Amino acid sequence: MSEAVLDNIRTRRVVREMTDEPVERAQIEAILEAARWAPSGGNLRPNRYIVVEDAETRRLIRLVAPGMFQRAPVLILICTNGDVVAEHHLPPTDRALLIDIGTAAQTMMLAAHALGLASGPVTSYSKEAVKLILNLPDNYSPEMFICIGHKAETAQPGMRAWKKITWRDLTHWERFQSK
């Protein structure tokens, strides 16, 4: 049993304040490789990744992403490749596509944490504006940014939980029972 993996899962928190310190290329590649090993519905692998390091491109993206509070040195955009969706006759609303984004996102954030890096997901942005800024083809749908960097010392704790929850509050054994 690997206590280190469980510990990594427990201690990862979204970081919304990062320093300017660059992230090493090998670390970015390790994070992208981790995503490649995330589970994928039907093993179809519809995700494509756009890595943005250029300062001016990152600045423009932040301007159309009201939910991106951090100034991260690296942005990884998870896109769904519509060609894969069409090729396998999936409806574009197939839930596996969203779940694939989730498995990749969490895998990358855990990988970043394991490498001593900070991360934060962002979905609050204009998809149309991002497509234009990143020159995405029509078949690429920009689904989620993962911001990667180094945590600033001044970083605040994240959003408070709406109410205190434990795994027990979220779980029913065998059959549903009202709580």
Place this chain on the structure above:
Amino acid sequence: MSENWVLKEDEAVELLALLITSARIQMEEPAQYGPLRLLTAAERLSGMMLERASEKSLAFLQENIERIPDMHMTMSDVEAYRAALDERCRAVAACLLRHSSLSEAAP
């Protein structure tokens, strides 16, 4: 009254980007995020104005930059959030008065 110019064109365009994209994403986001986006715009505008603003606004702008990020964390505590927003509303009213002829007429 003060007729200072406090924004550059680039800065104004950045603020427009934030307002317009916020309007769009708000159509799919939880209602509580609406105030958060407006406050983010207020914080950014305060930062842009800081360099060229007059004494009448400086302290108010500085407070927006310091306090608004903390208010994002307060969102889950509705009463604390309401109180923090009320406090900012009083601060903006006081700033308006400093810029108004009313304060010049005051005894």
